[in-house]
Amino acid sequence: MRKQRDIRSYPGLRTLSLVFFAWLYLPIGVVIFYSFNSNRLVSVWEGFSTKWYVSALQNDALMSSVRVSLIVALFSMIFATTIALLAALVITRAPGLKMRRVSETVVNLPLLLPEIVLAVAVLILFSQVGLNSGMFRLVLAHVAFCTPFAFMPIRARLQGMSLDVEEAARDLYAPPLTVFRRVTLPMIMPGVFAGAMTAFVISMDDFITSNMLNSGGGTTLPIYIFSLIRQGTTPELNAISTLLILVSLILATIVLILNARAMRRDG
Amino acid sequence: MSKAFRFWGLFPAWALMVLTLIIPVFIVAAVSVSERGAYGGFDWGFDLTAYRQILFTLGWTDELEFDPKYLIIIGRTLAYATGVTLISLILSLPLAYWISLQSARMKLILVYLVTLPFWVSMIVRVYSWLIILGNDGLAERIYVFFGGADGQGFLFTWGAMLVGMVYSHIPLMILPVYAAVEKLDPALIEASHDLYGSRWTALRRVIIPLSAPGLIGGSILVFVPSLGAVLEPMLLGGGRQLMMGTLIQNQFGGSRDWPFGAAIAMVLLTIVVLVLIVNARRAARQMEASA
Numbered sequence: 001m002r003k004q005r006d007i008r009s010y011p012g013l014r015t016l017s018l019v020f021f022a023w024l025y026l027p028i029g030v031v032i033f034y035s036f037n038s039n040r041l042v043s044v045w046e047g048f049s050t051k052w053y054v055s056a057l058q059n060d061a062l063m064s065s066v067r068v069s070l071i072v073a074l075f076s077m078i079f080a081t082t083i084a085l086l087a088a089l090v091i092t093r094a095p096g097l098k099m100r101r102v103s104e105t106v107v108n109l110p111l112l113l114p115e116i117v118l119a120v121a122v123l124i125l126f127s128q129v130g131l132n133s134g135m136f137r138l139v140l141a142h143v144a145f146c147t148p149f150a151f152m153p154i155r156a157r158l159q160g161m162s163l164d165v166e167e168a169a170r171d172l173y174a175p176p177l178t179v180f181r182r183v184t185l186p187m188i189m190p191g192v193f194a195g196a197m198t199a200f201v202i203s204m205d206d207f208i209t210s211n212m213l214n215s216g217g218g219t220t221l222p223i224y225i226f227s228l229i230r231q232g233t234t235p236e237l238n239a240i241s242t243l244l245i246l247v248s249l250i251l252a253t254i255v256l257i258l259n260a261r262a263m264r265r266d267g
Numbered sequence: 268m269s270k271a272f273r274f275w276g277l278f279p280a281w282a283l284m285v286l287t288l289i290i291p292v293f294i295v296a297a298v299s300v301s302e303r304g305a306y307g308g309f310d311w312g313f314d315l316t317a318y319r320q321i322l323f324t325l326g327w328t329d330e331l332e333f334d335p336k337y338l339i340i341i342g343r344t345l346a347y348a349t350g351v352t353l354i355s356l357i358l359s360l361p362l363a364y365w366i367s368l369q370s371a372r373m374k375l376i377l378v379y380l381v382t383l384p385f386w387v388s389m390i391v392r393v394y395s396w397l398i399i400l401g402n403d404g405l406a407e408r409i410y411v412f413f414g415g416a417d418g419q420g421f422l423f424t425w426g427a428m429l430v431g432m433v434y435s436h437i438p439l440m441i442l443p444v445y446a447a448v449e450k451l452d453p454a455l456i457e458a459s460h461d462l463y464g465s466r467w468t469a470l471r472r473v474i475i476p477l478s479a480p481g482l483i484g485g486s487i488l489v490f491v492p493s494l495g496a497v498l499e500p501m502l503l504g505g506g507r508q509l510m511m512g513t514l515i516q517n518q519f520g521g522s523r524d525w526p527f528g529a530a531i532a533m534v535l536l537t538i539v540v541l542v543l544i545v546n547a548r549r550a551a552r553q554m555e556a557s558a
Binding site: 006017027028030031034044084089103109120140144147233238 | 287295308362366387391392396402456494515516519535
C-alpha cells in the first residue's frame with residue numbers, strides 16, 4: 001500500500017534536506033579522515049597512521065597556545081557567568097524595574113555589533129591605558145563578548161521555572177540569601193552550567209579579537225592554528241583540528257542537552 | 268529583592284559593557300578624526316584626513332583625485348554579505364520547513380544536528396574548506412570525475428569565499444526560520460489546498476508571509492556578522508580581494524594607519540546601526556498593526 005503523502009510536504013524536500021546535512025558534515029568528516037593519512041601531502045591518501053597525533057602532542061608551541069587558551073577561557077567563563085547570573089537575577093526577579101529593557105540591551109550589546117569593530121575598540125582602549133599584559137587583556141575583552149552567551153540560558157531558566165518554591169521558602173522566613181542558595185540556584189543550575197560552557201567555548205574559539213590583541217604571551221590556540229595554516233596545510237594541522245573538533249562536539253552535546261532541560265518548565 | 272541588590276546585581280554588567288564596549292566605541296570615533304602618528308598609532312587632534320582618504324587620493328601636485336578603490340571594497344563587502352544572506356535564506360526555508368514536518372523526537376535530533384557544527388571552532392571550519400577546495404582537494408576530484416578539467420582547485424575565488432561564509436553563518440539563519448515555520452498552523456496550509464491553491468500558492472501566500480518575522484530575523488543575524496568577516500576573506504579569498512573586515516584589520520597590523528582603520532570601522536558600525544534601526548522600526552510598525 002502506498003503511503004499517503006503529507007499535503008504540507010513538497011516534492012524533493014527530503015532529498016534537498018539530506019544533501020544539506022551531507023554538506024554540513026562533509027568538511028568535518030574530511031578533516032577527521034585526512035588526519036589519519038600517513039602521507040605528508042594532505043590530500044593524497046597513502047595509508048592509515050596516527051603519527052600526526054603523536055607529533056601534535058609533542059609540539060611545544062601548540063601546547064603553550066592550548067595552555068593560554070584554556071586559562072583565558074576559564075577566567076572568561078567564571079567572570080562572564082557570574083556577571084550574567086547577577087544581571088539575570090535582577091532582570092527577571094525585580095518587580096517594576098525601570099532599567100529592564102535597557103539593561104537587557106546593554107548585556108546583549110556584543111551580539112549586535114560586528115566583532116571586528118569591538119576588537120579595534122578594545123585594542124585602542126588598551127593601548128591608551130597602557131595595558132600590555134597579554135592574558136589580562138584577552139580575559140577582559142573575552143568576558144565582554146562571552147557575557148551575553150552566558151546570560152541567555154540563565155535568563156531562560158529563571159523565566160521558565162515556577163516561582164512557587166521560592167515563595168514557599170520565603171513564607172517559611174528563609175532569608176533572601178538562603179532562598180537563593182537552597183532553592184533558586186539548584187533549580188537554575190542546568191541553565192548556569194549551559195551558560196558557563198557556552199562562554200567557555202566562545203572564548204576558546206575566538207579569532208578576531210584575540211588576533212587583534214595578539215602580543216607576547218598571548219597567543220591562543222586559534223591564532224596558532226591560523227599561523228600554521230598560513231605556512232600551508234599539514235597533516236599535523238588536521239590532527240590538531242580533529243582533537244579540537246572532538247572537544248567542541250563533546251561540550252556542545254552537554255550544553256545542548258542542558259539547554260533542552262533548562263527550557264522544560266520545572267524539569 | 269532589596270534596593271541594594273537591584274543596583275549591585277546590575278552594576279557589574281553595566282560597568283563591563285560601558286568600560287569595554289561603549290566608551291571604546293567613542294574612542295574609535297575620536298581616533299577616526301585624529302591625525303596619523305609619525306611612527307604608527309595616532310596623535311589626538313581634529314583632522315578629517317581619514318574620511319577624505321575613503322573617497323580621494325592625493326595626486327602628483329597634492330590635488331584631490333576621486334578614487335573609488337575603498338568605495339569598491341565597501342560595495343563588495345555589502346554585495347558579499349547580501350549574497351551570503353540570500354543563499355542562506357533560500358537554503359534555510361526548505362530545510363527548516365522539512366524539519367518542522369518531522370515527529371517531535373526527530374525535530375529535536377535534527378535541530379541538534381544543525382547546531383552541532385556551529386560549535387566547532389571557526390578557524391577549523393574555515394580550514395576544512397581550505398582542504399576541500401584546494402588543489403587536488405575533494406571538490407576538484409568531483410569536478411574532474413564529472414568531466415571537468417584538472418586545474419589548481421577552487422581556492423581564492425569568490426565562490427570559495429561564498430561557500431565558506433554561508434557555511435559559517437547558516438545556523439544563525441536556520442534556527443529563527445525554524446522557530447517561525449514550526450509555529451505555522453497546518454490548518455492554514457490545508458485551507459489553502461481546500462481552496463484549490465497549488466503547493467506553490469501555499470508557499471507564496473501562506474508559508475512565507477506567516478514566517479516572515481523569522482526570515483527577517485535570521486537575515487539580520489547572518490548579514491551583520493558577514494559584513495565584518497575576516498577569516499573567510501583572508502583564507503578562502505586569499506586576501507587578494509579586500510573586504511571591510513580585512514581592510515580594518517590591515518590598518519592595525521602591517522600598514523598601521525590607525526585613524527584610517529578607525530574611520531572604516533565607523534563606516535561599518537554606521538551601516539550595522541542603520542540596518543538595526545530600520546529593522547526595529549519595521550518591528551514596531553508590525554506590532555502596531557497587529558495590536
